[in-house]
Amino acid sequence: MRPLSPDGFADCFKECSRALWCIAAAIVGNPDQAEDVIQEAALVALGKLDRFDPSTHFPAWMSRIVRYVALNHARRRAVRRTVPLETGDPVAVPGRPQVPVNGRGEITPDQRSFDDRLLAALRDLDETARACLLLRVVLEMPYGEISLALDIRPGTAMSHVCRARRLLGARLGTNPMKPAAASGATHG
Amino acid sequence: MAEVEQLIDASLRRLFVPPPQHVLDRIVDRAVEQIAPAVRPRIRGTRLLAAAAAIAAAVVGGWQLWRVAGPGAGGPAAYRHQPWRSLDTVYGDTVAAGFEPAWVCADDREFALTFKSLHHQGLLLADPPPQIETLGLLYCNSITHRTIGVLFRVDGKPVIVFVDQVERDAVQPRPFVGLNVFRRQIGRLVLYELSPLAEPSVLPLFYDPDVENRR
Numbered sequence A: 001m002r003p004l005s006p007d008g009f010a011d012c013f014k015e016c017s018r019a020l021w022c023i024a025a026a027i028v029g030n031p032d033q034a035e036d037v038i039q040e041a042a043l044v045a046l047g048k049l050d051r052f053d054p055s056t057h058f059p060a061w062m063s064r065i066v067r068y069v070a071l072n073h074a075r076r077r078a079v080r081r082t083v084p085l086e087t088g089d090p091v092a093v094p095g096r097p098q099v100p101v102n103g104r105g106e107i108t109p110d111q112r113s114f115d116d117r118l119l120a121a122l123r124d125l126d127e128t129a130r131a132c133l134l135l136r137v138v139l140e141m142p143y144g145e146i147s148l149a150l151d152i153r154p155g156t157a158m159s160h161v162c163r164a165r166r167l168l169g170a171r172l173g174t175n176p177m178k179p180a181a182a183s184g185a186t187h188g
Numbered sequence B: 001m002a003e004v005e006q007l008i009d010a011s012l013r014r015l016f017v018p019p020p021q022h023v024l025d026r027i028v029d030r031a032v033e034q035i036a037p038a039v040r041p042r043i044r045g046t047r048l049l050a051a052a053a054a055i056a057a058a059v060v061g062g063w064q065l066w067r068v069a070g071p072g073a074g075g076p077a078a079y080r081h082q083p084w085r086s087l088d089t090v091y092g093d094t095v096a097a098g099f100e101p102a103w104v105c106a107d108d109r110e111f112a113l114t115f116k117s118l119h120h121q122g123l124l125l126a127d128p129p130p131q132i133e134t135l136g137l138l139y140c141n142s143i144t145h146r147t148i149g150v151l152f153r154v155d156g157k158p159v160i161v162f163v164d165q166v167e168r169d170a171v172q173p174r175p176f177v178g179l180n181v182f183r184r185q186i187g188r189l190v191l192y193e194l195s196p197l198a199e200p201s202v203l204p205l206f207y208d209p210d211v212e213n214r215r
Helices: A006-015 A017-028 A031-047 A058-080 A109-122 A127-137 A143-150 A154-172 B002-015 B021-035 B037-061 B087-096 B108-119 B209-214
Strands: B132-140 B147-154 B157-165 B180-186 B189-195
Touching (some): A006 A017, A006 A058, A006 B021, A017 A058, A017 A143, A017 B021, A031 A058, A031 B021, A058 A127, A127 A143, A127 A154, A127 B002, A143 A154, A154 B002, B021 B108, B087 B132, B087 B157, B087 B189, B108 B147
Antiparallel strands (some): B147 B157, B180 B189
């Protein structure tokens, strides 16, 4: 078995990098940390290239490493976190504008509140379900490709997406655009 | 429930936008350079060959070439997360800083792919008339944190077109002091032209290459 060269690794990585980014973002629950995760995962994978069998599916191998690194990131972040998710100030969501304004300088409390509640609700889902959901919704990936990327069966990927949508819908569906009462946010 | 699911999907697409492909490419290239410095010259050589091939193809195909050198050529590393700024603030800051782009595409393909990778739809420019000079791109956190600005000079005056996904644009137009704003929607993309001129100059030049190819 001839190991994959670093150049070959880079080519394979680039072909599936958007999916890897989505998996990382799904697991850490934060798009801004996903780039750090896949960079660290790339370094880890490069150190293990001799263990990769080129006859196997590269995205599945690489996604396992991304998930491992992302879970470590998420655990480290959970240890540092001191504010409960539901009662924390929504302004603390990283990568978001510090004031609830849109591109026109106008206040958009409803949408922002919905996004914050969705991010919180996502954290209650299993990380594989989150990854399936993001690959399906954000990248519009077919279930067959999701199953290859995550090394699960297509039916499992489909049921993860359906269940995730149902759970999120139930959590946010009673009054989807109403700000969370516990957030204490004022947008006036 | 279907309405809630649509809201959830739209929110996920707004919150989780993968970076442009060249940013992701740079991540793995850096990792390879860090782990295996010996491969670096070969990568650089490959890039030089690719650049030469792109230039040759552009000449043969009559592509519009963008500036690939000079103070505005920031490279893929120019992309980074930024604090939120309104469109007119970005315009003012960019003018004050000399109106230089952060990134200059080598050719039409790279230009289209930048939008495709970030916003799921390509975008191209028709050949501009002589009074319009295309300078390059900048990234800003305005409509969303993945807004792309395209810099132009029209009769010497600075004009920026901001591009993002239309589903993220739940806003009402508002006039900016000293600037006119024009809006256009192309497929899934929304474009705002901020200009000191009375008429939109560059919005009509944009088109979706996939739609054009199907015709």
